[in-house]
């Protein structure tokens with residue numbers, strides 16, 4: 001079929017490589033499919049047949065468990081034409097490559113303090129929500145939904161927690177957080193895993209108890225990728241992820257510095273910086289907080305959108321996302337010392353960016369494979385600001401005004417992290 005071009009898309013951190021079929025993906029995208037679909041088949045005899053194939057796909061495509069429709073591979077023209085990204089828009093903010101390397105300010109070292117954990121008042125691995133509610137001073141669990149999962153709401157001082165039996169997604173004060181273990185019924189009672197209650201929800205209930213006693217507010221922002229490592233590409237193959245992340249970081253830096261919060265970037269131009277160097281820069285700067293900025297990409301036939309913030313998986317907990325089967329719950333890294341603060345920082349940024357941008361809330365997630373987080377001796381998170389593989393979201397990310405909203409969200413989340421909530 002004329003108009004279908006294969007474009008090379010490099011996966012996150014340059015490790016996955018695949019092909020996205022731009023025309024076909026547009027054709028299959030729910031919400032926009034009908035705009036493109038009808039002109040393609042108008043007048044053909046297979047109009048109704050294709051509609052019947054497309055509608056069920058559009059209904060399920062947004063979910064993670066979407067079943068991809070069959071690809072009509074004989075419609076791809078051969079030989080394959082690889083689309084190469086066009087040069088950046090001249091108005092795209094960039095710093096000249098001759099800029100000197102970032103100056104690392106000299107700040108007094110603030111040693112992190114051990115994070116307080118809740119007492120072991122509750123016994124056992126699986127805690128009934130009824131006991132947990134009583135322990136945290138919340139209302140007794142109230143069943144608020146039966147389908148698709150039995151949902152229970154606990155009203156705490158800071159807001160509502162909604163657990164769903166059989167679902168890892170918990171609504172924590174209207175922002176979603178992913179649990180390591182699925183809540184389940186035990187002896188007829190809804191229960192959640194102790195690690196999830198202690199390491200994911202407790203820091204959100206008592207944020208002041210998880211924050212480090214420090215006056216250091218130095219932030220290191222990490223624009224993902226750079227140089228030969230381009231990251232993924234925008235849906236229209238015009239821009240690389242590395243350009244968007246740098247622009248996003250520059251905008252966030254300006255906002256934070258206007259609020260009196262000093263910021264250092266791990267790169268200020270299109271240069272390659274290894275993951276180890278990024279950790280080293282934060283270490284040298286004695287940064288109070290490290291935030292890595294990325295955009296996401298799904299495999300070609302998965303239609304996925306939305307914002308997610310990653311924190312390192314605490315020891316013993318199962319990760320939300322694994323890579324190449326790598327997820328050993330017995331592992332512990334230097335950054336795990338900051339598990340409660342990581343959770344809180346991730347949740348604050350997730351909430352603020354969802355509010356500022358209107359992006360779909362994919363929730364705070366956990367991963368153990370992210371090298372840029374593992375060695376951080378400070379609260380550290382990685383923000384995935386949306387899916388460049390999604391037509392609509394990629395289009396929005398390509399707009400400077402939308403990236404400014406993403407920057408406002410990150411800046412607000414970091415600023416709130418430094419304010420000691422009650």
Ligand SMILES: [Zn+2]
Nearest residue numbers: 013224231294
């Ligand atoms: Zn990336």
